[in-house]
Amino acid sequence: MTRVTNLVVKNAHGAKFWTVDDVEYIDFVSGVAVNALGHTHPEVVKAIQDQASSLIHLGLNYGYYESVVNLAEKLAEITPGDLDTVFFSNSGAEAIDGAIKLARAATGRPALIAFEGSFHGRTIGATTLTASSAKYKKHYEPLMGGVYHIPYPYALQLGKGMSEQEAAAYSLDRLQKLFELQVDPAQVAAIIIEPFMGEGGYVPAPAAFLHQLRRITEKHGILLVFDEVQTGFGRTGKMFAAEHAEVTPDILVLAKALSAGMPLGAIVANRELHEKWPVAGHGSTFGGNPISCAAALASIHVIEREQLVERSAALGNQIVERLKQEIGHLTSVAQIRGTGLMIGVEFQDENGNPGTKLVAAIREEALKNKLLVTSCGVYGQTIRLMLPLNIAEEDLDKGLTILETAIVKAATV
Ligand SMILES: Cc1ncc(COP(=O)(O)O)c(C=O)c1O
Incomplete structure (x- = not known):
């Protein structure tokens, strides 16, 4: 299997998980689009x-x-x-x-x-x-x-x-x-x-x-x-x-x-x-x-x-708008697209080719700052967000801020 991180995870709730040494992470992967309600939903x-x-x-x-x-x-x-x-x-x-x-x-x-x-x-x-x-x-x-x-x-x-x-x-x-x-x-x-x-x-x-x-x-x-x-x-x-x-x-x-x-x-x-x-x-x-x-x-x-399908549609639009505002101006951002909470940010290098290395750098920087986020695309050129449909506003804002900062940093190196 591809090993994406070496984290040893102890427990998880909502859009967060904690490692055995009690470090808190925000989870924008949701078990690869599995945890629509976040981790360990009480019901x-x-x-x-x-x-x-x-x-x-x-x-x-x-x-x-x-x-x-x-x-x-x-x-x-x-x-x-x-x-x-x-x-x-x-x-x-x-x-x-x-x-x-x-x-x-x-x-x-x-x-x-x-x-x-x-x-x-x-x-x-x-x-x-x-x-x-x-x-x-x-x-x-x-x-x-x-x-x-x-x-x-x-x-x-x-x-x-x-x-x-x-x-x-x-x-x-x-x-x-x-x-x-x-x-x-x-x-x-x-x-x-x-x-x-x-x-x-x-x-x-x-x-x-x-x-x-x-x-x-x-x-x-x-x-x-x-x-x-x-x-x-x-x-x-x-x-x-x-x-x-x-x-x-x-x-x-x-x-x-x-x-x-x-x-x-x-x-x-x-x-x-x-x-x-x-x-x-x-x-x-x-x-x-x-x-x-x-x-x-x-x-x-x-x-x-909880009308989470409707929330997914509305929240997705807001997130795409926010990302366009925060990172849309970067030449390395080829496209920001989303339908509901299926959101992808595609990157390109200075020659217009798939931004595979950039995406790897963004993921690494995000993880350093305690955000788990992953990629997709046949060249690994797209950051994909797989948020819980019921993600708390606070976790969303915190995670997006880490992600945007990591993108700006990687794009301006
Ligand atoms: C569209 C699609 N089909 C099938 C699969 C395979 O599902 P599983 O990993 O549960 O076998 C995946 C997994 O990522 C998927 O994204």
């Missing part, structure tokens, strides 16, 4: 404790339990369109692999299309779909067959001065070329996309592009899969990023913030599609374990009650 802790004292594990093959049924019903209620049926697994990558199996089994087709820059996880299936860094695939070839990649509509990286519309048109043109030159669309089971690219750079896919993908997939009987492992549960200022474009995928993959730090993944589709997945075609010993489901229910309950 999540209580739900875990209560569930643990009544049922820890039985196995979904052998019976239903309340927490899993209630969570499936809740997900059916809050996910877009007709998505109403859930298969539970333990992680994002595992859920992605399940979605691949579902797509292949339901369509009887072999091929899959994913996007350059995308990240879907570390299992062999998810690693094959991933294309955010060659290092994730090195040593593991040959990976799964039948997988093709086309460019993500990421204007800033596709070409200097390219507009969002041009990037979307280019990406769709490459899809058309792929159909003509490499794989007949009738052979394609699914197109898998992060509607808002996470690890690859915190870049939203334009709504019009997602509409076109929906139209093309429908025309060819291809399933559209949205990987919302990182974007789900309010991160982008909507409960799900799919809502920005008002596009309902055939399969929605969830994990991370779903269950407030407990391991859980979900493959959500409509019942008709799920029923095309043959019995015994998939399974999991731990998937949908009662404690993770109880934590998820508590977390969704708090997100709804």
